Amino acid sequence: GQSLEQPSEVTAVEGAIVQINCTYQTSGFYGLSWYQQHDGGAPTFLSYNALDGLEETGRFSSFLSRSDSYGYLLLQELQMKDSASYFCAVHSGGYQKVTFGTGTKLQVIP
Amino acid sequence: GAVVSQHPSWVICKSGTSVKIECRSLDFQATTMFWYRQFPKQSLMLMATSNEGSKATYEQGVEKDKFLINHASLTLSTLTVTSAHPEDSSFYICSARPQGAALYNEQFFGPGTRLTVL
Numbered sequence A: 001g002q003s004l005e006q007p008s009e010v011t012a013v014e015g016a017i018v019q020i021n022c023t024y025q026t027s028g029f030y031g032l033s034w035y036q037q038h039d040g041g042a043p044t045f046l047s048y049n050a051l052d053g054l055e056e057t058g059r060f061s062s063f064l065s066r067s068d069s070y071g072y073l074l075l076q077e078l079q080m081k082d083s084a085s086y087f088c089a090v091h092s093g094g095y096q097k098v099t100f101g102t103g104t105k106l107q108v109i110p
Numbered sequence B: 001g002a003v004v005s006q007h008p009s010w011v012i013c014k015s016g017t018s019v020k021i022e023c024r025s026l027d028f029q030a031t032t033m034f035w036y037r038q039f040p041k042q043s044l045m046l047m048a049t050s051n052e053g054s055k056a057t058y059e060q061g062v063e064k065d066k067f068l069i070n071h072a073s074l075t076l077s078t079l080t081v082t083s084a085h086p087e088d089s090s091f092y093i094c095s096a097r098p099q100g101a102a103l104y105n106e107q108f109f110g111p112g113t114r115l116t117v118l
Helices: none
Strands: A003-007 A009-013 A016-025 A027-035 A044-049 A054-057 A060-065 A070-075 A084-092 A097-100 A103-107 B005-009 B011-012 B019-025 B030-038 B044-051 B069-073 B075-083 B090-098 B113-117
Touching: A003 A084, A009 A016, A016 A027, A016 A054, A016 A084, A016 A097, A027 A060, A027 A070, A044 A060, A044 A070, A070 A084, A097 B005, B005 B090, B005 B113, B011 B019, B019 B090, B019 B113, B030 B069, B030 B075, B044 B069, B075 B090
Parallel strands: A009 A103, B011 B113
Antiparallel strands: A003 A016, A016 A070, A027 A044, A027 A084, A054 A060, A060 A070, A084 A097, A084 A103, B005 B019, B019 B075, B030 B044, B030 B090, B069 B075, B090 B113
16 A cells, blocks of 8 residues: 655745655556645645655755655745645556545644 | 546435446546545545446455445446445545556546545
8 A cells, every 4th residue: 555654734934945745655657746725725736746856846945865755845935925735746556546644734834 | 637526525315325426537537436435634545446347346344235336437436325324424536547648657536535424
């Protein structure tokens, strides 16, 4: 089966940088995604890494190390609206099913 | 962009009744749809993978006779919670993968359906 671990909560100051780590165990690994979910809403896709290295999309960057079964999401220039839950998710198996991590609740404070 | 809708957005039902939730891809065709369940303050748990024209693949621990999935067309998948009980109360979310998409990262989520069983 799959297992993913993330910190449960992170607090950071507006304008700062925060890194959310994710470690995983899975078979048939294809890639690692990151999703944002605000309370009561559906997840929205942020990024995807299939290969080792850093992917940058605006204020958000995501990193993957396949050999270490580890990835992280980096959020820069934090804004209050970034307060949400962030999930890493592994893509695995024949249908490329997506298994979500435990989620990290980010609170951005003034 | 690709849009996925769910209907209803919320539903309250009595214990023992059945509830059907629809998931539609509005502007694309989806050969694969996924159904998730999310309890408060918890992660999304994959329930099943639904492929158009074939039987759904259920995750371990998910009762296929209780959670009936029908993916009858390339734009519609339905989840029926049969004989619902209060412990089935949850947020049900579907996602759809566009036909022809590279099989890695493209899936779009619906807004979710909040089910409350009294």
